[in-house]
Amino acid sequence: MDGRLLPDPPLWVSHGRGATFTDVDGHRYLDFNVCDMSAILGYAHPRLSQVIGEQAARGVQMFLPAESALAVCEQLRLRFGLPMWQFTLSVSSANAEAIRIARVATGRQGVLLFGGKYHGMLDETLWSDDGAGLVPEELGVGTVAPPDLAVVDFNDIDAADRVLRLGRTAAVLIEGVLTNCGTVLPEAGFLPGLREACTRSGTLLVMDETHTQFDLFGGAVCQPRCVGCHLQLRATPRFLPRSRRRRCLSGDPGRLPQRDVRTLSAGGPDIGRAHDWLSVVPAAGGLS
Numbered sequence: 282m283d284g285r286l287l288p289d290p291p292l293w294v295s296h297g298r299g300a301t302f303t304d305v306d307g308h309r310y311l312d313f314n315v316c317d318m319s320a321i322l323g324y325a326h327p328r329l330s331q332v333i334g335e336q337a338a339r340g341v342q343m344f345l346p347a348e349s350a351l352a353v354c355e356q357l358r359l360r361f362g363l364p365m366w367q368f369t370l371s372v373s374s375a376n377a378e379a380i381r382i383a384r385v386a387t388g389r390q391g392v393l394l395f396g397g398k399y400h401g402m403l404d405e406t407l408w409s410d411d412g413a414g415l416v417p418e419e420l421g422v423g424t425v426a427p428p429d430l431a432v433v434d435f436n437d438i439d440a441a442d443r444v445l446r447l448g449r450t451a452a453v454l455i456e457g458v459l460t461n462c463g464t465v466l467p468e469a470g471f472l473p474g475l476r477e478a479c480t481r482s483g484t485l486l487v488m489d490e491t492h493t494q495f496d497l498f499g500g501a502v503c504q505p506r507c508v509g510c511h512l513q514l515r516a517t518p519r520f521l522p523r524s525r526r527r528r529c530l531s532g533d534p535g536r537l538p539q540r541d542v543r544t545l546s547a548g549g550p551d552i553g554r555a556h557d558w559l560s561v562v563p564a565a566g567g568l569s
C-alpha cells in the first residue's frame with residue numbers, strides 16, 4: 282500500500298459551467314456524463330444559481346413543510362400526472378420507502394430484483410444470484426439475505442412469474458431499461474407481462490427511473506408508446522445539491538393495494554443532485 286485509497290485517484294474538480302467543468306490544474310472537460318444525470322441542464326446556470334441563492338438567504342433547512350413544496354409538487358403533477366408526492370434525499374431512500382409502502386400494502390416481505398440492476402446503497406437490494414444462491418454484492422452487506430428476496434434474469438418473464446406465484450413478494454423493483462451494466466433494453470412483452478404478473482399476484486411494481494426519466498416527457502419507461510406498459514413505481518433523483526435536498530412521498534394509502542407506485546428523481550443542472558420523489562398512481566390508469 283502506498284497510502285492511496287484508490288489505485289487511480291479521481292480528478293479533483295474546481296468548478297463547472299454549462300456542459301464543461303474545470304479541474305484543479307486548470308484543464309477543461311466536456312462532460313458527457315452530466316454528473317450521472319444530475320446536471321442535465323448544465324453547471325451553474327445563471328437563473329438557477331440566482332434562485333438557489335435567494336432561497337439560501339431565506340433558509341434551507343426548516344424540518345417542516347415549506348410553501349414552495351406545494352408549487353414544486355404542482356409542477357411535478359403537471360409533468361408526470363401523479364397526484365401526490367414525497368421527496369427523499371436520494372433514490373436509495375426513495376426505493377427504501379417504496380419497498381416499505383409495498384410491504385405495508387401487501388402484508389408481505391419479499392422483493393423481486395433483476396440481475397444487472399443497481400438501486401442504490403440500500404443493503405437489501407445489494408444481492409445477486411450466482412446460480413447457487415444469493416450472494417452479497419458489497420462487503421459489509423451481511424451474510425444472510427433478507428427473507429423472500431429473489432433475483433432473476435432481466436427479460437425472463439417466466440422466472441419472474443414463478444417467484445410472484447409464490448405470493449410472498451411485496452414489490453418488484455426494476456429499471457425498465459437496465460442502465461448500470463451497459464444498456465439492456467426490455468424485450469417486447471417483458472414489461473407488460475411483468476405488469477400483468479404483478480396484478481395477478483397482488484404485487485406492487487416499482488419502476489426505478491433514475492436514468493430513464495428524461496428520455497421522454499414524464500419518463501421513458503412508463504410511456505405506453507415506448508414499451509407498451511403504463512404504470513410502474515419509479516425512482517428518479519437529482520435536482521438539488523445535498524445542502525438543499527428535499528423529501529417527498531406521495532400516495533393514497535387507502536387504495537394502495539390497487540395501485541402501483543412510481544418513484545421519480547428528476548435532476549437539474551447546477552442545482553446538483555438528488556431530488557427524489559415517490560408517488561402512487563392508479564394501476565388501471567394511463568400516463569400518456
Ligand SMILES: Cc1ncc(COP(=O)(O)O)c(C=O)c1O
Pocket residue numbers: 317370371372373374399400401402456461489490491492516518555
Ligand atoms: C437506477 C439507479 N437507482 C438508484 C440509484 C441510487 O441513486 P442515489 O445515489 O441517489 O441513492 C442509482 C445511482 O446511480 C441508479 O442508477
